[in-house]
Amino acid sequence: MIKLENVTKVYKGEVLALHEASCDIQKGEFVFLVGPSGSGKSTFLRLLNKEEDPDKGKIFVAGKDIGSLSRWRVPYLRRNIGSIFQDFKLLPNKTVSQNVAFALECIGRPKHVVKTQVPAILELVGLQKKMHNLPHELSGGEQQRVSIARAFVNRPLILLADEPTGNLDPATSVGIMRLLDRINRTGTTVVMATHDRGIVDTMRRRVVELDGGQIVRDQARGVYA
């Protein structure tokens, strides 16, 4: 599903974000990216949906070499990849259901699809009762659920999560992880960058550890350190 071949990314000619990183992630896997700040986790994720381009090496997503993807094809790549973030990136002036519907409207899905898919996904994340609330009326955990609903409503093949529990307390984080685990069980490949030792050690999934831009550990059913 995802394959990196000797990928190197250098920022502004000096900051080495990734160095000769190679990694192969199968369909349906759940992978934790761990490592200190600045070790290249976010760069790893940003390379996968072509927000950044590598300086060296090749990246394959869903069997395609995304380095050879033309600029105007990038949106179609991103329709196969859901993304969630530490800061949720919800639109403050749209309600919960409008935020989720926006993701479908943006890719030209017909109205009747939007009408059926949005309530269904909100039920999956447990927010059907708050679909008419604005984001600031929700707790952090609920906001993250909305952002997961938005990322997943189009049923992408891959879900990228950049420290999704970074702003949440441990109890709320457990709820978010249960949700991600459920999504993973539907066959969606999940790659999650995290600093949360507790989560990684409880879930016991594949762990890829980065340090100074290099992959220093790749362990099935691993722990944080």
Add this chain to the structure above:
Amino acid sequence: MALKIDYVVRETGRNLRRNLTLTVASVLTVAVSLSLLGVALLLQKGVANATDRWEDGVEFIIFLQPDISTAQEDRIEELLVDQQPIRVERYRFVSQEEAFDEFRNELFAGQDEITDLVTPDILPPSFRVVPTELDADQVEVLASSFEGEPGVRKVIRATEEIKKLEQATDFVRWIVLVAGVVLLGTGLLLILNTIRMAMFARRREIEVMKLVGATNWFILVPFMLEGTIAGIVGAGLGTGAVYGANRGFERWLADDDVLAILRSFAVEQGEVWGIGLLLLVLGAAVGAIGSAIAAYRFLDV
């Protein structure tokens, strides 16, 4: 993927409302600049109508008798050809039919009470002569040499008045034209800035759109439409102003007998609409280009 009409309309309308002050500024700038351009074009058309016979360096016109014989006509043409290229640079023969066309469509355009009285056979054919030497004395010698020829009715010279009129309107036209172009550039920059502000105000939305895989067109079209609408509305106002100015001028001429001499300046309705169409196209182009530049630079596609 086809863009949804209701989405585009909704987003464009929202942008226009949110940026009202800047949008109004760009619309008015485009309107003022385009009306200046329009007035310059009207002026040019008016002067062209009034002085058509004297264009391209024609210094004198040899009017022939309407009933001139072919032999006499050939004789005069021979005289002109003989003096080429030393004294006569070039000349043009204007037949009775051409003279009638000019009379009806340019000199007295739209004044049916006059043109109805005229038929081609009473108008004189003529030779319009461009001399090689433009020195006044030499032109005079050349012009008067035709005066005694059989079949010649009259030789008339480009008067100082016509020359001055052409120079003065040329000067005014250039000033108006330059001012119009500079203002049009300002309008373009204003539209560019309006769109940039609109995109900045909605940067979170744009970020999410890119993230979920919206195509660049989907993101750009509402913004480009916003700029184009501003340009078209501005052009519409400008066209209205030009139309109004022309109507005012016509009415002013009609009311005053002293100014009747200026009637040949009147511009036909068809020409005004032509100018209006040109202004609308210019306005739309300025709007579309301004917003496209803004969108392209800000969106980083």
